[in-house]
Amino acid sequence: MAPVLIAANWKMYKNLQQTRDYFEAWRSCRYPEGREVVFLPACPLIHLVQSLLPEGQKLGAQICHEEDEGAFTGEVSCALLNSLGCQYVLIGHSERRHIFGEDDTRLSAKFKASLRHGLRPIFCVGETLDQREAGDTLAVIRAQLAAGLGEQPPASGFDVAYEPVWAIGTGKVASPADAAQVHKVIRSWLDERGVEKGTRILYGGSVKPGNAADLLEAEEVGGLLVGGASLSAESFADILWAGLPKTA
Numbered sequence: 001m002a003p004v005l006i007a008a009n010w011k012m013y014k015n016l017q018q019t020r021d022y023f024e025a026w027r028s029c030r031y032p033e034g035r036e037v038v039f040l041p042a043c044p045l046i047h048l049v050q051s052l053l054p055e056g057q058k059l060g061a062q063i064c065h066e067e068d069e070g071a072f073t074g075e076v077s078c079a080l081l082n083s084l085g086c087q088y089v090l091i092g093h094s095e096r097r098h099i100f101g102e103d104d105t106r107l108s109a110k111f112k113a114s115l116r117h118g119l120r121p122i123f124c125v126g127e128t129l130d131q132r133e134a135g136d137t138l139a140v141i142r143a144q145l146a147a148g149l150g151e152q153p154p155a156s157g158f159d160v161a162y163e164p165v166w167a168i169g170t171g172k173v174a175s176p177a178d179a180a181q182v183h184k185v186i187r188s189w190l191d192e193r194g195v196e197k198g199t200r201i202l203y204g205g206s207v208k209p210g211n212a213a214d215l216l217e218a219e220e221v222g223g224l225l226v227g228g229a230s231l232s233a234e235s236f237a238d239i240l241w242a243g244l245p246k247t248a
């Protein structure tokens, strides 16, 4: 069984000093064995985070460009991320889809580029409130998977995150039952295409120390993608322990 993956999506928060302070606090926290931990800082912080990360914890990026190099002012290639020590990259986060207009074609190209450069993409899907209220959630999720991963995705080498857009940064968390319903549909979609069970399906959207254990208990939830609550070392450490005895 693949380890539970807990990822910290720092978004556009923290500067150099705040990052140093965070890892000073982080190093005095206790972490459980057997959970995979990934930090996804803003790109200019990647190198610093790499130098401060405790052994065994991993690094990733929040963005990537689909081309290997070129005249793409402001962009960051997967090859560069790999050379900086990144092992993971987020693709298709709802903020990238909705604020920056990244469409299915680009997301699919980014997904392929990340694999080509040895990164493990966390491919994000999720419905808006309007889509949920119209009863379109499952159709939207299946369409996003097909467009981004392709009708014949690779058998392994990536993870998926389900992040209902209405739950991101809003304090409105999906219930474990809501999460399980969508996660099971994602798992069936992956199974039908021969994708290995080691492909985790993370839940994201207002995860906090108080709800993390219940969400991790939900069927097919193989990890958590944490935004706001990962910005404090203490609350992120609490989330890592979710559902485990603190003595483990």
Ligand code: PGA
Binding pocket: 009, 163, 167, 168, 169, 170, 171, 204, 205, 206, 207, 225, 226, 227, 228, 229
């Ligand atoms: P949130 O963000 O935990 O602040 O809701 C999650 C995400 O956007 O990845």
